[in-house]
Amino acid sequence: MAIKICPDAFDPWQEIQSYQRASVQAGKFGATSVFIGTMRDFNEGDQVKGMFLEHYPGMTEKQLEKIASKAKAQWPLLEYLLVHRVGAILPNEPIVLVAVWTSHRGDAFDASRYIMEALKSTAPFWKKELLHSDQERWVTKNTDGYAVDQEG
Amino acid sequence: MAIKICPDAFDPWQEIQSYQRASVQAGKFGATSVFIGTMRDFNEGDQVKGMFLEHYPGMTEKQLEKIASKAKAQWPLLEYLLVHRVGAILPNEPIVLVAVWTSHRGDAFDASRYIMEALKSTAPFWKKELLHSDQERWVTKNTDGYAVDQEG
Amino acid sequence: MNMSIKVRYFASLKDRIGRSEDILEASEGISVQAIWHRANADKAMPDNTLAAVNMDYVDLDRLVKDGDEVAFFPPVTGG
Amino acid sequence: MNMSIKVRYFASLKDRIGRSEDILEASEGISVQAIWHRANADKAMPDNTLAAVNMDYVDLDRLVKDGDEVAFFPPVTGG
Numbered sequence: 007m008a009i010k011i012c013p014d015a016f017d018p019w020q021e022i023q024s025y026q027r028a029s030v031q032a033g034k035f036g037a038t039s040v041f042i043g044t045m046r047d048f049n050e051g052d053q054v055k056g057m058f059l060e061h062y063p064g065m066t067e068k069q070l071e072k073i074a075s076k077a078k079a080q081w082p083l084l085e086y087l088l089v090h091r092v093g094a095i096l097p098n099e100p101i102v103l104v105a106v107w108t109s110h111r112g113d114a115f116d117a118s119r120y121i122m123e124a125l126k127s128t129a130p131f132w133k134k135e136l137l138h139s140d141q142e143r144w145v146t147k148n149t150d151g152y153a154v155d156q157e158g
Numbered sequence: 159m160a161i162k163i164c165p166d167a168f169d170p171w172q173e174i175q176s177y178q179r180a181s182v183q184a185g186k187f188g189a190t191s192v193f194i195g196t197m198r199d200f201n202e203g204d205q206v207k208g209m210f211l212e213h214y215p216g217m218t219e220k221q222l223e224k225i226a227s228k229a230k231a232q233w234p235l236l237e238y239l240l241v242h243r244v245g246a247i248l249p250n251e252p253i254v255l256v257a258v259w260t261s262h263r264g265d266a267f268d269a270s271r272y273i274m275e276a277l278k279s280t281a282p283f284w285k286k287e288l289l290h291s292d293q294e295r296w297v298t299k300n301t302d303g304y305a306v307d308q309e310g
Numbered sequence: 311m312n313m314s315i316k317v318r319y320f321a322s323l324k325d326r327i328g329r330s331e332d333i334l335e336a337s338e339g340i341s342v343q344a345i346w347h348r349a350n351a352d353k354a355m356p357d358n359t360l361a362a363v364n365m366d367y368v369d370l371d372r373l374v375k376d377g378d379e380v381a382f383f384p385p386v387t388g389g
Numbered sequence: 390m391n392m393s394i395k396v397r398y399f400a401s402l403k404d405r406i407g408r409s410e411d412i413l414e415a416s417e418g419i420s421v422q423a424i425w426h427r428a429n430a431d432k433a434m435p436d437n438t439l440a441a442v443n444m445d446y447v448d449l450d451r452l453v454k455d456g457d458e459v460a461f462f463p464p465v466t467g468g
Contacts, residue, residue, distance in 0.1 A: 019175050032249070033199035034198060034200075035196055036198045038193070039191075040192040041263065041266070043188060044190065046185060046187070046188045048185075111274060115193070118267075
């Protein structure tokens with residue numbers, strides 16, 4: 007079970023492989039569900055050349071731990087790995103990684119999606135985009151929302 | 159868009175990385191959803207030391223193509239990769255890999271799950287387990303089923 | 311007109327009947343269900359048997375054409 | 390009894406009010422809402438502002454204790 011806040015670029019596939027080798031018991035998991043959020047070079051019709059991801063140090067970790075605890079209470083997770091980038095980000099760089107290992111696939115799909123949706127609605131991160139025009143703007147809402155209890 | 163039937167062990171993370179580098183346009187995807195099914199060393203209360211995965215060559219590919227076409231018709235997929243193992247398999251070896259790349263996360267989650275459930279119910283693969291006792295048995299049903307139209 | 315039909319069996323069904331393939335001569339208008347009985351001496355088809363013609367799933371009343379490949383197999387368990 | 394309360398602001402809200410942090414003296418029984426008004430000269434709190442006390446989400450009527458860290462920020466947009 008690991009939660010990481012990364013100030014530098016990370017390779018999600020490398021993170022998963024290292025974590026799996028070190029921490030996930032061979033032969034016991036049947037399902038691995040992974041979600042990776044990656045920075046696009048466009049948003050809301052504009053070209054984006056960079057992003058700054060602000061967070062609330064301390065509260066971020068606390069909220070992510072809460073989300074993970076809730077997921078563990080709801081599904082039989084063998085392991086999970088949660089990585090979130092902060093700071094200056096370029097297009098095509100990963101922003102978030104969620105990976106869960108379970109015995110059965112339904113649990114893996116459900117838990118990874120729950121973690122992502124809860125993270126999107128309760129983890130204190132904020133994106134500021136740097137547009138192609140050099141204008142900066144705060145992202146004011148997440149797309150594709152799914153209702154998750156704010157009380158996290 | 160790639161579908162592969164693998165007679166030998168494959169490294170899912172390597173497959174995804176290679177595919178992403180070669181075929182997925184940088185900066186355009188915001189979401190990657192991956193599911194990996196891995197052989198466990200137990201099933202239905204018994205220790206399992208190996209598995210043979212039989213398939214129907216030709217029909218397998220045809221059904222997987224159908225599933226992928228349906229997914230593409232239903233969600234705006236930028237790319238997908240589908241890999242399925244056949245033949246003799248040992249515990250901890252990957253059996254199936256589904257990866258999809260989309261702009262938005264809801265589509266990635268929905269499409270990857272749809273593909274897995276459709277594959278589980280319509281792709282002509284059959285598992286025969288070799289138990290610790292050296293007894294062999296055919297797996298007669300998949301766990302965690304979700305209703306998907308058999309007509310695939 | 312006489313037709314030549316290839317019939318294939320997979321997995322536990324193949325083990326159970328002890329063959330992986332039959333080549334049958336049949337007349338036009340024969341159904342998938344009738345193909346089974348012709349090939350298996352009127353033995354009952356196991357419950358849950360699935361059928362395919364030319365690698366697409368079909369119902370058992372589907373009629374078979376010359377050169378078709380008919381397949382019978384148990385519920386699939388891949389993934 | 391007088392309490393010392395740290396107030397923090399993040400993201401667009403921080404830009405908007407031009408400060409990232411205040412240290413306030415306040416009396417016991419003060420709510421999160423009242424902390425906002427005390428710190429921001431009775432300016433209205435922007436719509437959708439979220440509040441946390443000691444890094445947990447709270448409602449605006451939550452009472453604040455000595456040493457608490459209160460935070461205000463816009464809807465989160467991570468992931």
